[in-house]
Amino acid sequence: MSSYILKRLGLSAAVILTVLIVLFSLLRLIPGNPVTIALGPQATPEAIARYTDKMNLDQPVLTQFATYAGNVVTGDLGEDIFTGRKVSTIVGEQIGYSLTLMIAAMGWAMILGIPLGCLAAVRPNTWLDRITGVLSVGTIAIPSFLMAIWALLIFSVQLRLLPAMGAGETGNRADQALHLILPAFAVGLGWVGYLARMVRASMLEVLGEPFVRSARAFGLSPRRVVFGYALPVAILPTITLIGMGFGGLISSAVFAEVIFARPGVGKLIFDSVQARNFPIVQGAVVVTTALYILVVLMSDLLVSWIDPRVRSTL
Numbered sequence: 667m668s669s670y671i672l673k674r675l676g677l678s679a680a681v682i683l684t685v686l687i688v689l690f691s692l693l694r695l696i697p698g699n700p701v702t703i704a705l706g707p708q709a710t711p712e713a714i715a716r717y718t719d720k721m722n723l724d725q726p727v728l729t730q731f732a733t734y735a736g737n738v739v740t741g742d743l744g745e746d747i748f749t750g751r752k753v754s755t756i757v758g759e760q761i762g763y764s765l766t767l768m769i770a771a772m773g774w775a776m777i778l779g780i781p782l783g784c785l786a787a788v789r790p791n792t793w794l795d796r797i798t799g800v801l802s803v804g805t806i807a808i809p810s811f812l813m814a815i816w817a818l819l820i821f822s823v824q825l826r827l828l829p830a831m832g833a834g835e836t837g838n839r840a841d842q843a844l845h846l847i848l849p850a851f852a853v854g855l856g857w858v859g860y861l862a863r864m865v866r867a868s869m870l871e872v873l874g875e876p877f878v879r880s881a882r883a884f885g886l887s888p889r890r891v892v893f894g895y896a897l898p899v900a901i902l903p904t905i906t907l908i909g910m911g912f913g914g915l916i917s918s919a920v921f922a923e924v925i926f927a928r929p930g931v932g933k934l935i936f937d938s939v940q941a942r943n944f945p946i947v948q949g950a951v952v953v954t955t956a957l958y959i960l961v962v963l964m965s966d967l968l969v970s971w972i973d974p975r976v977r978s979t980l
Contacts, residue, residue, distance in 0.1 A: 674966055678959045685955045686738060689948050690731050705747065717747075743949030748941070753949035757931060761953060763833055764930040767922065768915045770846055771854030772908065779858040780904070783865025787873060787900075788892055798866070802859035811921035814852035818925060821848060831927040849922040853915065864907050868900035875899075902969050909965025913958050 701714050701723060717723075722730050737744070743753035786798040822830035834842030872878060873896055881891045920932030927933075931950050938946040
């Protein structure tokens with residue numbers, strides 16, 4: 667197990683290094699002076715000189731990248747162009763909102779999607795299976811940003827049941843929960859279909875395995891056979907899907923945060939791109955990438971702990 671963990675950590679470090687190289691290169695691949703791109707065409711010569719010295723842009727490219735990578739490793743993501751605040755502080759203030767949204771979205775999708783997939787597999791080719799299939803394909807096909815707009819128009823504008831904008835009053839958990847319902851619904855709806863289809867396919871395969879037939883032959887109850895023997899094995903591909911789908915949740919959260927005017931890393935990146943505040947864009951992308959790699963690593967380690975056969979595939 668320790669060897670597998672070391673290999674996974676090595677791959678994760680390689681991915682982060684690749685992301686840093688890409689982010690570092692993007693600004694320099696854009697035609698024009700990177701200082702003018704960052705500060706805008708109206709920047710004064712004094713501001714350009716200060717920014718050039720601060721960002722080490724007068725140094726060789728390899729030296730610039732080594733300095734940038736070293737700062738990232740130590741947690742220094744740079745400073746905001748306009749306010750001078752640390753990018754790590756700004757991103758840290760917003761990351762909690764995004765994580766709350768993604769956890770809530772995936773949480774309710776798992777609570778609904780996994781049981782639906784199990785029921786559809788236990789009763790294949792029945793009306794329940796067909797309805798689950800139609801609902802799964804329908805929810806997958808609807809883009810999250812379109813669902814967010816519909817939810818906003820129906821539940822906030824027309825019915826006035828739920829608040830439309832913001833994240834709720836600070837310190838008021840009930841108000842924050844109300845403001846979280848619509849964004850979490852819009853982001854997580856598509857995952858209900860993904861999880862239901864994945865669990866159904868895995869369960870159908872596992873229910874035909876010899877150990878499941880043996881459990882039934884010993885007279886165990888259907889509930890215990892499904893949830894005690896089949897589901898722990900069938901859930902392994904779903905755990906991997908959830909880990910790999912974390913990146914999709916981040917992109918969906920961007921639309922939800924913009925449409926519902928919620929604070930979060932997605933809206934922070936959106937606003938920073940419009941303001942050409944590239945240090946914040948770079949820092950936010952580095953943080954979200956690191957979170958994505960961490961979630962994928964945790965899902966892989968969980969799967970390898972449950973099923974030791976996975977460790978021999980790396």
